[in-house]
Amino acid sequence: MSTQRDFYAGPNEEAVGTVYTAMGGGDWADIAAEQAERGDEVLVVNMGPQHPSTHGVLRLILECDGETVLSIRPGIGFLHTGIEKNMEYRSWTQGTTFVTRMDYVAPLFNEVAYCLSVERLLGIEDDIPERAQIIRVLMMELNRISSHLVAIGTGGMEIGALTVMTIGFREREMILDFFEAVTGLRMNHAYIRPGGVAGDLPSDGISHLRDVIAWLHKHLPEYAAFCNENPIFKGRMCGIGYQDLAACLALGVTGPVLRSTGFDWDLRKKQPYCGYETYEFDTVTWDTSDSYGRFRVRLEEMWQSLRIVEQCADRLEATTGQPVMVDDPKIAWPAQLALGPDGQGNSHEHIKHIMGQSMEALIHHFKIVTEGFRVPAGQAYVPIESPKGELAVHLVSDGGTRPFRAHVRDPGFNHLQSVPIQCEGGMISDVVVAVGSLDPVMGGVDR
């Protein structure tokens, strides 16, 4: 049915042109027939927010002439949860439980970015124990592999390479099993805390880690064998989502997308944190500036991460028994986490100590848990290299027990701005490839 009345217009808005609608018992076949009579072929198509190929609740508004995209505008905000505002009402330690829920494919990076900012505000950056830094690097690099696996796997699924997705999630599950053994949870860990990490590895942690490393060594080559020279895969990816270096810098794009233009910008090398300058690994670049290049960068970065993980395993064996939390009882969480009959929690020895032996320890535990610690006034911004690009938390403290303001610079938020430059003039089917190669995670984009 076509009409002059726009049912979705506001009270004072006039409808412009013909409105096509199925409202009032129309039939889409009639609408298509009416549309076919019109001279211009421009159709506005709404992809998402509930579309299997848009990486979560991303809405893409396309103007199409046939299958050619004339203009595309991403619409976001469907997963906005007010995490930043919520953090203003919780203690500094509780902040980690919020940030970990943002980019839920790479939760440990959110935690590290937040904790590094808190630590800079506290002025304890140099006091973090070595073993805590090694565990952070280990968890981040394993998380980088699992995040890249999701990027490659879902990206493959979207162009019909379903096997890449199934094996990608198989490997990811092995990594998440390790995360569960260490932190108690597959995701949303809240494991990395201001001052260190919540607990040491379990007693069989290193052997478990060695198993994961062996598994990855065995299975990571499969992706290259499946995809690298696959003509269909290359036909869908090569030259798609082209974005050169100048466009990347103008639009603030970082991470694998930037490195696929040939620029070796990696914050782990350029502005090292958590001791990355002491690890041996290479920055991966590619020179095609397209979706295929980003795929190859991610693929090779997984191998580089595995190299770092192996170095971490050796260092963890050498530092067994060393502390994993800053030596400052006014900041450090009073207990190490331990696995009890009802899940992960404060260790049994600690509970025995505060409940049965020391009133002062109990008071201290109560104060540090309920009141938290105060952070001197000021602001900090510590960028880290997340699997997607530059991730940082701009934290402002007013000297109180809670953040005065927390703002997260999520790479996905920034990268979605570059969807139009990559997709306009191309085909609808290539939109899916381009968006997949940006690897946005809407939990982080919308926060």
Added chain:
Amino acid sequence: MSTDLPSGEQSLESRTPEQAAPTPLATRAGMWSDGSGDTSGYGRIVRPVLFPAGSEPPYGSWYDGAIARLSTLLDDPLVRVVLDRGELTFHVRRDKLTDVMVNLRDDAALRFELLASVSGVNYPQDAGAELHVVYHLQSMTHNRRLRVETTCSDDDPHVPSVVRTYPAADWHERETWDMLGIVFDGHPHLTRILMPDDWVGHPQRKDYPLGGIPVEYKGAEVPPPDQRRDYR
């Protein structure tokens, strides 16, 4: 935390720049949030909220050179410079913001190619400058980081847009408008981005409530987070 300084730059050295005495932004009385009887024993304690104040030159590292370069390019570009925790902040008046940003991006000695982030902060006690906009810049040529901060008041919440200089600011400025109600003059399409189009209010302002309802648990009622008693 070490960063690779380009050769020829002097290192930070051991000197710390002289800090001007910070002026209290507000004072805080007692230990507990307002509205609850303070039985903590610290009810009469009064503490000022002291943010790092402007630093005095020399700042060390590449900072002095960059400030000198910017001062030759522009007439009196900076209100003050804060060097705190190894992070350099330029405070800029909003009418100079556009020029400062263009020069920071284009001059060969400065060359901040990448605008990483724009965020807004609401300081209700900072009379006449309640709203701050904070830009984080990255120079990839020189591997330097810089923060630029500008302010506007609640009554006149306008700041010039930097989208023409840094297209990356597009969505960031939209988010800052959405969350704090700061109008970026000259932005090509300043609409809400995270909240629904017809939303009323700007959630990240300090006078905007968090929301939430009391929850009953085993007969006791837990108030929503923004009404609980908390330490400050």
